[in-house]
Every structure is written in C-alpha cells, then in structure tokens.
Amino acid sequence: MTKALRSYLLLLRWQALSQKPLLPLNMAVQIMIAIGFVIGLSFFYPEISETTAKYLITGAPTIIILMIGLVLLPQIVGMARKEGTFDYMWSLPIPRMVYIAADATIWILVVLPGVIIALAMGAAYYGFGLDISLLVIPALLLVAISGIFLGYAIAHGAPKPEIAHLITQILVFVIMIFSPVMYPVEQLPDWLVKIHNFLPIKYMADLSRGTLTDLDVNLGLAFIVVGAWCVAGFIITYFLIRRRR
Amino acid sequence: MLLEINNLVKVFNKNIRANDGISLKVDEGEVFGLLGPNGAGKTTLVNQIIGLAMPTSGSITINGIDVVSKPDYARQTCSFQAQTQVPIAGLTAIQAIELVGLIRGGDNIQVRERSRQLIDSLEIGEWANKMGATLSGGVRRIVAFCMAAVIPGRIVILDEPTNDIDPVRRRLLWHEIRSLADTGSTVLLVTHNVLEAERAVDRLTIIDKGKVVGTGTAADLKDQDKNHMRLELILEPGMIFHKVPKFLEQTITSKRRIISRINEKKVTNALNWSQSLKEQGMIEEFFLGPTTLEDAYVRMVGRLDVLEMPDGDIKND
Numbered sequence: 372m373t374k375a376l377r378s379y380l381l382l383l384r385w386q387a388l389s390q391k392p393l394l395p396l397n398m399a400v401q402i403m404i405a406i407g408f409v410i411g412l413s414f415f416y417p418e419i420s421e422t423t424a425k426y427l428i429t430g431a432p433t434i435i436i437l438m439i440g441l442v443l444l445p446q447i448v449g450m451a452r453k454e455g456t457f458d459y460m461w462s463l464p465i466p467r468m469v470y471i472a473a474d475a476t477i478w479i480l481v482v483l484p485g486v487i488i489a490l491a492m493g494a495a496y497y498g499f500g501l502d503i504s505l506l507v508i509p510a511l512l513l514v515a516i517s518g519i520f521l522g523y524a525i526a527h528g529a530p531k532p533e534i535a536h537l538i539t540q541i542l543v544f545v546i547m548i549f550s551p552v553m554y555p556v557e558q559l560p561d562w563l564v565k566i567h568n569f570l571p572i573k574y575m576a577d578l579s580r581g582t583l584t585d586l587d588v589n590l591g592l593a594f595i596v597v598g599a600w601c602v603a604g605f606i607i608t609y610f611l612i613r614r615r616r
Numbered sequence: 617m618l619l620e621i622n623n624l625v626k627v628f629n630k631n632i633r634a635n636d637g638i639s640l641k642v643d644e645g646e647v648f649g650l651l652g653p654n655g656a657g658k659t660t661l662v663n664q665i666i667g668l669a670m671p672t673s674g675s676i677t678i679n680g681i682d683v684v685s686k687p688d689y690a691r692q693t694c695s696f697q698a699q700t701q702v703p704i705a706g707l708t709a710i711q712a713i714e715l716v717g718l719i720r721g722g723d724n725i726q727v728r729e730r731s732r733q734l735i736d737s738l739e740i741g742e743w744a745n746k747m748g749a750t751l752s753g754g755v756r757r758i759v760a761f762c763m764a765a766v767i768p769g770r771i772v773i774l775d776e777p778t779n780d781i782d783p784v785r786r787r788l789l790w791h792e793i794r795s796l797a798d799t800g801s802t803v804l805l806v807t808h809n810v811l812e813a814e815r816a817v818d819r820l821t822i823i824d825k826g827k828v829v830g831t832g833t834a835a836d837l838k839d840q841d842k843n844h845m846r847l848e849l850i851l852e853p854g855m856i857f858h859k860v861p862k863f864l865e866q867t868i869t870s871k872r873r874i875i876s877r878i879n880e881k882k883v884t885n886a887l888n889w890s891q892s893l894k895e896q897g898m899i900e901e902f903f904l905g906p907t908t909l910e911d912a913y914v915r916m917v918g919r920l921d922v923l924e925m926p927d928g929d930i931k932n933d
Contacts, residue, residue, distance in 0.1 A: 381719050388715075389706040392749070455700030462666050462696040463719055464688070615670035615687070616663070 378465040382473035390477060397443070401485035405435060409493045421499045428493030429583050430552040432486045432511060433575040437546050439482050440518025442539045445525045449532030457612075467612045475519045482515055490583065506590070507582035514575045517597050520604030521571075527611040552576045571600040617641045618802050619665070619771060624674035626660050626826075634660040636826035637674070642771075647793060647803040649813045649820030653917055657826040658806045659699050662773050665804075666696050678771065695720060695769035699776050699806070702760040704748030709740065709759045712748060717766035727766060734762040738788050753780040761789060768801045775806040790816050814909035822916050829916040834909045841877065841907040841915065847886050849874040849893065850900045857898075861889060868914055872900075877911055 387394070408431050413419060416427075451457065460470055494501050529535035546552070550572045551559055559567065567573045574593040581590035619642040626635040634657045642648045650658050663669040665676055667687025676683050676690075683690035704712040710731060717727035735744050740762075743755050751759065761777050774793065778786050793816060797803050807813050813820060814834045821831040830837050847864065851857070851872045860867055860874075863882040868875055878886045883904065890902040 378719065381715060385707070385715050385719075388711055389703065391706045392747075393706075451703065454703055455698065456703035458663075458668055458698050458700060459702050461668060462691060462694075462698065463716070464691045464721070465719060466688075615668060 375469055378469045379473055382470050383476055386473050386477045397481050398484055402488055405485040405489035408489055409496055424497035425499045425584050429580045430576045431489040432579045433552050435485045436482055436515050436518040440522040441542045444478060444522035445535045445539050448526035449535045452532050478519050479515050501583050502585045504582045510578040510582040513597055514578055517601035517604055520601060520608050524604050524607040571597050618644045620677045622675045625672045627672045633826050638828055640821050642802060644802055645797055646818040647797045649817035650806045651813055651820055652823040653808060656823045659775055662775055662806055666690055666694055693769050694771040694773050695764045697760050697764040697774045697777055701756055707748050708745050710744045712759060713762045713766050716763040720767035722767040730766050734765060754782055757781055765796060768796055771802045771804060772796050773804045810910045810913045822913060824917045837912040838907055841911050843880050844877045844907050845880060846905055846907045846911050847876045847878050848903045852900050855898050866915055
C-alpha cells in the first residue's frame with residue numbers, strides 16, 4: 372500500500388469519525404430537500420407536462436450538489452477554520468491534497484443519496500422514464516467534484532470565514548432564482564444568458580440532463596466547461612491550502 | 617545541531633515585527649524552553665518551524681536541511697501540539713491518539729500499546745472512550761499532548777502544553793515530557809509559566825517583543841542575580857502599593873503578588889520592612905529567598921504576564 376493511499380484511508384476514517392455526529396443529520400436533511408424538491412415542483416406548476424417535469428427533475432442533482440458544495444461546505448469549512456482545525460491538520464506529515472481528497476469523499480457520500488432519491492422519486496412521481504447512459508457516473512462525479520472544489524476555493528480563499536458565509540448566502544439566491552436550472556435558459560434576459568454561457572451552472576444541469584434523459588443537450592461542451600471549472604477550482608484550492616501565513 | 621534558527625524575522629501587516637531577528641540552536645535530546653510573555657512571538661516562531669507561517673527573512677534548518685523551502689521535511693521530523701485545541705469533537709480520545717499515531721507512521725500494535733501507556737501514565741483512562749466534544753479543556757489538552765507524543769518526531773514541539781491542566785496531572789505531564797527527551801526526542805517547549813519551566817527544561821531562550829533577551833541554562837540566566845535575594849509579598853485583598861523603599865530593585869506586581877530583588881546587604885532592612893507591613897495588615901505573607909528563574913525573567917522582560925499593573929505604578933521612595 373503506498374504511503375499516500377494509507378494516509379488517505381486513515382484520514383477518511385478521521386473525517387468520517389469527526390463528522391459522525393453531523394453526518395446522519397446532514398444526509399437526512401439532504402434527502403428531505405430532495406423529496407421536498409420533487410413534491411414542491413407540483414405546487415409551482417399545477418399543470419406540469421412530462422417534458423417540463425423531466426427537465427426540472429433532472430436539474431435537481433445540480434441544485435442539490437451546488438447547495439452542498441457552494442453553501443454547506445464553505446460554512447462547515449469556515450467553522451473548522453475558526454476552530455483552528457487546519458492549523459492542526461496541516462501540521463501532520465500528510466500531503467494536504469490527500470486530506471482534501473478524504474474530505475471530498477465524505478462530501479460526495481453526503482450528496483449521493485439525495486441526488487439518487489430526487490431522480491428516482493421524481494421520475495416515479497411525474498411518470499416519466501429515465502434514459503440512463505453509462506456516462507452518468509463520470510458526469511455526476513464531475514459535477515460533484517467541481518461543486519466541492521469551488522466550495523473549498525470560496526471557503527479557503529475568503530479572508531475571513533464570515534465573508535465565506537456571506538458569499539454562500541448570495542450564491543444560494545443566484546443559483547435558485549437566476550440560473551437556468553429551474554426553467555429553460557430562453558426565459559432569461561440576454562445579458563444573463565451571456566453570463567451563464569461562462570458559468571458552470573447551466574452546463575452542470577446539462578450534464579445530468581444529457582446522461583439521464585433523451586433531452587437534446589451538447590454533452591461534449593458541458594463536459595469541457597464543467598471540467599475547466601473543476602480544474603480551476605482544484606488549482607485555486609491547491610494554492611490556497613499550501614499558502615503559509 | 618538538530619534545530620538551528622538564524623536571524624529569523626516575521627513581519628505581519630507590513631509593520632508588526634512578531635519575530636525580530638531571532639537566532640537559537642537546539643541540540644539533540646534536550647528539553648529546550650521558549651519563554652516569553654503573551655505576544656512575545658513564541659507561537660509565531662514555532663508556526664514557522666512547522667511550516668504554517670512563512671518567515672519574512674532568516675533561516676530555519678533541521679538536521680542541516682532548510683525547512684523554509686522544504687516544509688514537508690519539518691512535518692516529517694516534528695510532531696506538534698498547537699496552542700489551539702485539537703479538532704477532535706467527533707472522535708473519542710483514544711481514537712484521536714491512535715489515528716494520529718498511525719498517520720505518523722506507527723504500526724497498529726506499537727500505536728495501541730503506546731496510546732494505552734500514555735493514557736495510563738497521564739491518568740486520563742476514565743475519558744479515553746469519551747467524545748472530544750464532551751471533554752473539559754484540560755483533558756482535551758492532555759489528549760492533544762498524547763497525539764504529539766504517541767509516535768514522537770525527532771523534535772516534539774509543545775505550545776503551552778500545561779494550559780488549563782490541573783496541578784496533579786501537570787506534574788505527570790512534566791514527567792512525560794522529560795521521558796520524551798530520555799527516549800531520544802528533542803523537546804521544544806513553549807510556555808509563559810516560568811516557575812514550571814525552570815524545573816523542566818535543560819536550556820531556554822527568553823524572548824520578548826520578537827527579540828531574544830537571554831539564552832542559557834536556568835543557572836546561567838540567574839547568574840546576573842547573584843548577591844541578590846528575592847522578596848515576594850502577598851497583598852491583603854484590596855490593598856494597593858504606590859511606593860516602596862529604595863532597596864527594592866525592579867519591583868513588579870502580578871495580581872496580588874509583589875516581587876522584588878534586594879541586595880544581600882539589605883536583607884535586614886527588607887525583613888524589618890516586611891514584618892511591619894504584616895503587622896499593619898497590609899500584606900498576608902512575605903517570602904525571602906534565593907533568586908529564581910522568574911527573577912531573571914522579570915529582569916529581562918520587565919513584567920510577568922499581561923495582567924500586571926502597568927510599569928511605573930509602583931515607585932521607589
């Protein structure tokens with residue numbers, strides 16, 4: 372067993388144990404959000420066509436992942452920063468990216484049940500079939516990892532944890548209301564469409580739509596754009612956590 | 617030399633010189649104390665050794681290897697107890713100690729035995745299976761020590777390890793710190809507790825306002841105080857002194873304590889004066905004895921801790 376793998380497994384244990392008091396609660400909340408999302412849609416749209424339902428439900432993974440990656444994660448990392456967690460973890464003889472990998476693994480485990488439940492329940496509730504491609508695994512993993520790295524970048528990049536907290540509050544709003552996840556991109560004003568052509572949100576939703584349904588999306592472009600954001604998030608996180616005061 | 621620091625400068629926010637040209641050398645197998653009042657720059661110094669902070673200038677080498685450019689080497693070589701509490705809220709004490717032992721490269725059996733031994737000798741067995749979040753500050757700090765000591769590095773850096781710890785376990789802790797050195801580790805001990813340090817360290821450096829003000833054994837540092845005695849007065853609650861006789865040199869106050877140096881020739885004067893204060897009900901007790909490291913420290917730093925009254929509050933007649 373290589374040294375990095377050994378460290379990874381030990382840190383995975385450390386992180387799982389550390390989060391144990393909150394982990395079931397976090398998972399339960401994520402599952403409840405997923406269920407609420409599915410049922411709540413029928414209140415938004417009393418008359419919902421199969422295509423609309425398909426469109427909206429397959430946007431759910433993106434919403435759930437971004438809520439966790441860009442909102443919950445920076446808040447929890449911010450708390451950990453305040454408590455001096457990283458001063459301790461960074462003093463251990465382990466590569467810092469191995470710690471991040473172990474932590475990200477836990478986050479992916481938190482995200483997954485909600486994503487799966489939202490999709491399965493949504494399809495059953497609104498009575499449409501999913502057209503699942505094998506690419507769904509890399510696609511959702513890429514969305515999850517990008518969300519998590521962007522979250523780390525916010526959490527470690529903000530000068531103070533409180534500022535990270537504030538940024539997450541703004542992001543919730545932008546993701547929920549001003550993103551083409553809950554409605555088609557055509558309904559946005561032109562200037563916002565142009566901005567979304569560069570942001571990852573639309574493409575993240577495309578990744579799940581393209582791999583779970585027969586909806587017509589440019590999957591290649593979505594992989595490229597989200598991939599680029601993922602790499603950017605990784606590089607920023609890498610430099611931020613290696614930085615010395 | 618195992619650890620060598622040369623002319624280390626750390627400037628924060630362009631003008632706060634937290635470390636201002638610190639040089640020191642620590643030898644293999646010694647317990648080396650880093651003393652100084654709060655804000656002297658002690659934690660900033662160890663943070664640079666372990667690679668959490670970046671020096672503005674100067675060098676740090678461990679075993680001849682420049683750890684400013686190779687912080688990973690510092691983390692391999694040093695185990696570290698930070699001044700802040702360890703992040704073990706969701707872990708039990710024993711899980712935290714064992715996991716760090718494994719992370720530091722120990723094997724299962726070795727780690728389990730050593731953890732057990734530390735828990736037994738520091739008498740924290742009753743908390744071994746309790747979650748970190750439920751532990752008191754003192755027990756949590758002992759657990760943090762165990763995490764640094766379970767598979768100790770060649771250098772064990774302890775930043776204020778005795779804070780919040782009860783007197784009995786404090787003594788056990790000093791014993792464990794000494795055995796770390798006896799089994800081959802070098803201990804770099806950061807503290808502002810001068811009295812305890814005097815008994816525990818082989819050599820020490822006193823730093824104040826980012827500068828080294830004295831280095832040596834406790835005896836070396838006390839040498840300048842020869843021909844002097846130490847007079848300590850414990851005030852009755854509510855009593856305040858504004859003036860003291862001329863034969864009291866470098867008087868400082870710390871809460872209800874007044875500590876001063878007197879020339880051996882003035883012992884009779886000091887005794888008579890103290891006795892009369894006691895009779896007047898001004899003081900509870902007084903002690904006259906040989907100078908201690910604390911006196912040397914006071915001479916160099918000019919104060920004991922941040923709670924004392926400002927300089928000049930007490931004047932000589």
